Amino acid sequence: MGKPAGFLDKLFQLGEIGTLKLKNRLIRASMWTAYCDAEGFVTQRLLRHYSELALGGVGLVMVEYNHIDKKSSKSNFGQLSVAGDEYVPGLASLATAIKRNGARAGLQISHAGGQRYLMGLPPRVPSQAPWRAIQNEGQTPAEELSVEEIEEIVEAFGEAALRAKKAGFDLVEVHACHGYLLTQFLSPATNKRPDRYGGYIQNRMRLLIEIIQNIRNKAGSIFPLTVRLNGSEYLDGGITIEETLETARMLERYGVNALHVSGGTHRTTDKIIVPMYWPIGYHVWAAEQIKRTVGIPVIASGSFTTPDLAEDVLKAGKADFISLARPLLADPAYPRKAKEGYLEDIVPCIRCNIGCQGLPEGVVSCTVNVAAGKEDEAGIKKVTNPKKVAVIGGGPAGMEAARVAAIMGHEVTLFEKRKLGGMLVEASGPEFKADLRRLIKYLSQQVVKLGVKVIYENADLETVKKITPDIVILAAGAVPIMPDFTGAGRPIIVGALDVLNGAEVGKDLLVVGGGFVGSETALFLAEQDKKVNIIEMLGQLLSEVKSPAPRLAFFEKLNKRNVKIETNKKLEEVTEEGIIVTNEQGEKIPLKADTVILALGLKSDHKLYNELKSLPNLDTYIIGDYAEPRNVYDAIHEGHRIARGL
Numbered sequence: 001m002g003k004p005a006g007f008l009d010k011l012f013q014l015g016e017i018g019t020l021k022l023k024n025r026l027i028r029a030s031m032w033t034a035y036c037d038a039e040g041f042v043t044q045r046l047l048r049h050y051s052e053l054a055l056g057g058v059g060l061v062m063v064e065y066n067h068i069d070k071k072s073s074k075s076n077f078g079q080l081s082v083a084g085d086e087y088v089p090g091l092a093s094l095a096t097a098i099k100r101n102g103a104r105a106g107l108q109i110s111h112a113g114g115q116r117y118l119m120g121l122p123p124r125v126p127s128q129a130p131w132r133a134i135q136n137e138g139q140t141p142a143e144e145l146s147v148e149e150i151e152e153i154v155e156a157f158g159e160a161a162l163r164a165k166k167a168g169f170d171l172v173e174v175h176a177c178h179g180y181l182l183t184q185f186l187s188p189a190t191n192k193r194p195d196r197y198g199g200y201i202q203n204r205m206r207l208l209i210e211i212i213q214n215i216r217n218k219a220g221s222i223f224p225l226t227v228r229l230n231g232s233e234y235l236d237g238g239i240t241i242e243e244t245l246e247t248a249r250m251l252e253r254y255g256v257n258a259l260h261v262s263g264g265t266h267r268t269t270d271k272i273i274v275p276m277y278w279p280i281g282y283h284v285w286a287a288e289q290i291k292r293t294v295g296i297p298v299i300a301s302g303s304f305t306t307p308d309l310a311e312d313v314l315k316a317g318k319a320d321f322i323s324l325a326r327p328l329l330a331d332p333a334y335p336r337k338a339k340e341g342y343l344e345d346i347v348p349c350i351r352c353n354i355g356c357q358g359l360p361e362g363v364v365s366c367t368v369n370v371a372a373g374k375e376d377e378a379g380i381k382k383v384t385n386p387k388k389v390a391v392i393g394g395g396p397a398g399m400e401a402a403r404v405a406a407i408m409g410h411e412v413t414l415f416e417k418r419k420l421g422g423m424l425v426e427a428s429g430p431e432f433k434a435d436l437r438r439l440i441k442y443l444s445q446q447v448v449k450l451g452v453k454v455i456y457e458n459a460d461l462e463t464v465k466k467i468t469p470d471i472v473i474l475a476a477g478a479v480p481i482m483p484d485f486t487g488a489g490r491p492i493i494v495g496a497l498d499v500l501n502g503a504e505v506g507k508d509l510l511v512v513g514g515g516f517v518g519s520e521t522a523l524f525l526a527e528q529d530k531k532v533n534i535i536e537m538l539g540q541l542l543s544e545v546k547s548p549a550p551r552l553a554f555f556e557k558l559n560k561r562n563v564k565i566e567t568n569k570k571l572e573e574v575t576e577e578g579i580i581v582t583n584e585q586g587e588k589i590p591l592k593a594d595t596v597i598l599a600l601g602l603k604s605d606h607k608l609y610n611e612l613k614s615l616p617n618l619d620t621y622i623i624g625d626y627a628e629p630r631n632v633y634d635a636i637h638e639g640h641r642i643a644r645g646l
Contacts, residue, residue, distance in 0.1 A: 008307055010314040012339050015059065015321060017297055018224040018257030020170050022059035022104055022321075025314060026335050029260075029301055029323035030062045030108040030173065030228070031356070032079065034363040035373060040067070040074070040081025042090030047097050048375045053328055054101035057335035061103045062323070063094060065110040065175050068160040069153070072124040075112035075180070078363065082109060082160045091167035099168070106171035107164040108228070111153060113181025114142050114190070115266050124149065126185050127192040150197060150207060153181070158214035161223075171224040171257075174211060178272050179265025182208050183230060186247065189237040201243045205250060212254045226299070227251055228260035231286020234271040241286055245293045252294045260299040260323060261287040269357075270553040273326070274303045276351040276435040277553035281309050288318035299323050305349050305435065307338035326356055329366045344445050348438040354633040358547035367633040368439065370640040380644060382409045387470040387646065390415065392459045392608070395422020396632050397624025398475030399443040400639035405473075405646060406450035413467055414452050415459035420444040422477050423625065424632070426500040427517075430524040432557070439632075461611045471619045471646060474609050475639065478602035478625040487574035496521040496599035506594020507531060510579055512571050514541035516631075518599030519554065525597075526561035533564040533591065535581055540567060544631070571600075602629040 015022040035046040053061050066082040067074040073083070081087050091107070098105040116123035116139075123142040145153075161172045176182035184190040185207045191198050197206050208227070215225060229247065233239045248259055263283050264271030274282045282302035291298040300319035303326075304310045310322040327334055331347035338346065347368050355365035355372070364373060371378035386409045391402045394416030402414045419425065421440040428436035447454065457463070464472060480495050482488065494503050496517050507530060511522040514536030526532045534541065545551055558565075569581040569589070578592040604626050612620045621642050624635040 007341060008311045008338055011307060011311045011322070015297070017060075017171065017226065017321075019222050020060075020104060020224040020257075023102075024057070024059040024335065024339075025321045026058045026310070027299060027321050027323040028053055028058045028061045028103075028328050029325040030064045030175070031325035031329065032064045032076070032364065033373065034076075034078025034359075036078055036080045038077070040079055040083070041087060042080070042094050045373065045376075046080075047094060049373055050094060051097045051101050052332045052375045054098045054103035056328065056332035057339060058103050058324075058328065059335075060106055060171070061098045062106040062108055062173055063098075063169075065108045066160065068109050068111055069156040072116060072121045073111040073153075073156065073181075074118060075110070075115055076117050082107065082163050083156075085163065088163050088167045091164070091169070095168040095170075099170075104170045105168070106173055106226070107167075107169045108173040108175050109157060109160045109164065110175035111157075111181035113179075113184045115179050124181070126190060127198065129192050130190045147195065147197075154207070154210045154214050157211040158218040161215040161225075162218045165219045165223055171226060172215065172219065173226045173228055173260060174208070174215070175228055176208055177228045177230040177262045179233070179267065182211070183233070183239070183265065186229075186243070187233060187239045189233065189235060189239075201246055205247050208247070209250060209254055212251065212256060216255055221255065224257050225255070226258040226260055227256050228262055230263045231261050231283055231290065232263050233265050234263055234268045235265060238265070241289055244286070245290060248290050248294050252296050256296065258297040258299055258321070259290055259294065260301065261290055261319075262301050268552070270549040270556070273353055273357050273549045274351065275353050275547075275550040275553045277432045277550065277557055278303075280305050281313065284313055284318055287313075291317070291319060297321060303351060305351065305438070307334070307343060307346070326351065326366075329356060329364070329372050330368050344442070346442075348435070348442050350435040350439050350632075352632060353547040353549050354631060357549055360546075360633065367636055370637050378644075380404055380407045383646070386410050388468065389413070389471045389473065389646065390459070390464060390467060390469040391473045391475060392464075393422065393475035393477055393624065393626060394420040394454070395475060395477050395624055395635065396424055396439070396443065397626075397635035397639035398422065398473070399447055400636045401473045401475060401623060401643040402447045402452045403443065403450060404640050404643035406447065406452050408643070408646065410646065412447075412452045413469070414447060414454045415463070416454065416456055417458040418456070420447075420454070422475075423497070426497045427520070429500040430520065430527070432523070433520065460608065464612060465615070469618070472612055472621070473639075473642060474612075474620065474622045474626050475624045476608065476626045478604045478629050480598070481601045481603050482598070483571075483600060485571060485573060490574050490576065492576065492578075492593070493574055493596050493598060496597050499597055500524065505530070505597065508592070508594045509533070509597060510535060510591055510593040510595070511597045511599060512579065513599030513601065514538070514565070514567070515544060515599065515601065516542060518597075519558075521597060521599055522563055523554065523558055523561070526558070526563050532561070533566065533593070535569050535571065535579070535591070536565070536567045537570045538567065541565060604628065
């Protein structure tokens with residue numbers, strides 16, 4: 001049953017950006033997908049993805065950043081281009097597809113500046129000095145822009161905006177945030193120029209103002225134009241909110257129709273693609289201050305994972321519009337479901353940054369939405385010959401398999417020996433992992449709504465025989481590894497999962513194992529003012545985490561708690577007073593503690609799988625941690641894929 005009418009009335013009011021009228025206050029923020037071809041042309045995959053976004057009910061779809069020239073403005077592979085007239089037909093098809101499916105279409109235009117990750121032409125930057133220290137190893141050295149080159153960039157932005165208008169886009173957004181060229185000019189950390197484009201903020205904003213003027217000259221004075229800018233770079237010596245307020249006032253004076261507020265650079269990427277370690281609505285504070293300063297609309301961004309939060313920000317007058325990127329990757333129908341009041345059916349973005357930033361598939365994907373970027377091949381279809389399916393294990397892999405199998409029309413029974421969620425229950429214990437609680441709730445509610453029979457008991461061979469299934473999907477998870485070491489039975493020892501479930505510990509703690517479970521358990525305890533020391537056999541913590549934003553956020557939080565980290569040390573013995581470890585030289589080192597917390601990995605027990613193989617006419621699959629310990633992305637994708645193939 002949906003929520004009562006008016007529950008999100010502010011979110012679904014009509015809105016205006018200049019002459020552009022929008023059906024609601026939700027904007028799909030620009031988000032790089034890498035779905036275009038190598039030359040930056042629109043592909044069928046890109047068209048299908050953006051069509052799905054528009055169908056979901058969002059008011060405005062802002063198409064991902066387009067590079068503006070054929071010199072040095074391109075940042076990365078798979079980036080769309082508006083650098084020549086030959087790109088206009090493809091972009092026109094994209095604009096048409098978006099508008100045909102109910103949304104208005106915007107195009108973001110950008111120059112990479114120093115954040116160019118391609119070999120060949122060097123990155124072009126405001127001033128040389130800062131870039132020598134921060135460039136990536138092996139990257140082509142950056143070169144300082146001449147005044148003549150700056151004038152060419154001004155011209156290229158104007159031509160790009162005109163092409164966007166010719167292609168049928170309703171709006172253009174100038175990308176002046178996240179550490180790209182225009183941010184680099186605005187920032188005192190990266191702009192050390194001695195000429196009229198450097199120095200005081202009035203000079204550092206000069207390039208942006210000249211670009212706005214050129215766009216107005218070429219695309220017209222009433223063509224809707226927005227600028228996305230940083231409230232803060234969250235960087236020592238970088239852009240501050242005070243300078244942004246001055247820039248905002250100037251942009252309004254020069255005819256910009258709305259300001260889209262974000263933050264961070266690629267050096268502080270956890271403030272751009274905000275992971276679950278940081279609060280939701282991360283940049284609202286900056287949007288609120290800018291809104292108090294200007295009379296044009298302000299767009300707030302930064303992890304609006306729930307419609308309730310978006311509504312609250314609008315009602316409080318902190319912003320006029322809300323932009324979403326990852327939440328619409330997780331569920332393109334977020335706006336429609338919110339408007340109809342079916343909030344429990346919104347697939348929640350958990351801000352894990354695995355698919356959208358870690359790129360396990362080489363392009364953008366999503367942990368909780370397997371169809372993201374694969375809209376033409378990942379649809380769930382009803383079967384003509386339903387079967388009896390038993391899913392054993394109610395973690396993310398098992399619940400996703402049960403959900404998909406039920407949608408397909410199979411008769412599904414799900415066995416779970418404790419409560420639904422599997423190891424996500426422990427993982428979601430710390431407040432900094434609260435996003436996972438919404439995923440547990442969503443999947444739990446969906447399997448019940450879809451008619452899955454949930455039985456809370458341990459399933460064994462006899463249990464399976466009684467219900468006579470055609471198919472068994474084993475998703476029973478894994479158990480902690482307990483290696484053979486001296487003192488393994490001492491009472492000083494407790495498992496990390498037990499700690500996350502509330503087991504008592506002392507004040508002076510040793511966490512043995514610096515993977516995901518051990519590291520997050522250490523942070524969880526440090527935030528309770530415990531003295532924590534992490535012991536890791538490898539050379540770094542979180543070696544399995546490939547996405548930069550979660551790593552940056554995690555270590556920022558950990559460092560504030562003064563957690564001691566000792567790498568390249570192996571556990572040899574647990575004593576009555578702590579542990580003995582060996583270092584790389586083979587030296588034995590005693591470490592004292594009140595409690596030793598073990599997080600040495602997980603292993604799977606395939607006993608039931610081996611027993612089930614003896615039953616005739618039974619198809620058996622193993623997924624998730626039961627197959628092999630893995631992250632939530634792999635678990636959900638595997639559960640989905642196996643169920644869809646039944």
